[in-house]
Amino acid sequence: MSNRSLTRGISEFLDIVGSAFAVSAATREHRPARDADLLRLGIDPVRFRGIKRF
Numbered sequence: 001m002s003n004r005s006l007t008r009g010i011s012e013f014l015d016i017v018g019s020a021f022a023v024s025a026a027t028r029e030h031r032p033a034r035d036a037d038l039l040r041l042g043i044d045p046v047r048f049r050g051i052k053r054f
Contacts, residue, residue, distance in 0.1 A: 019041050023041065
């Protein structure tokens with residue numbers, strides 16, 4: 001594995017973790033999560049917004 005692909009892999013991993021934190025924080029604070037973060041996590045933004053909270 002080259003240095004470039006290792007760096008890219010680590011960067012992509014950190015992007016995914018960052019998106020997970022962002023979506024979690026948005027949900028916790030009762031505000032909409034960004035579509036880009038949801039899509040990066042493989043979540044359909046329209047269906048995510050359709051989830052009803054108690």
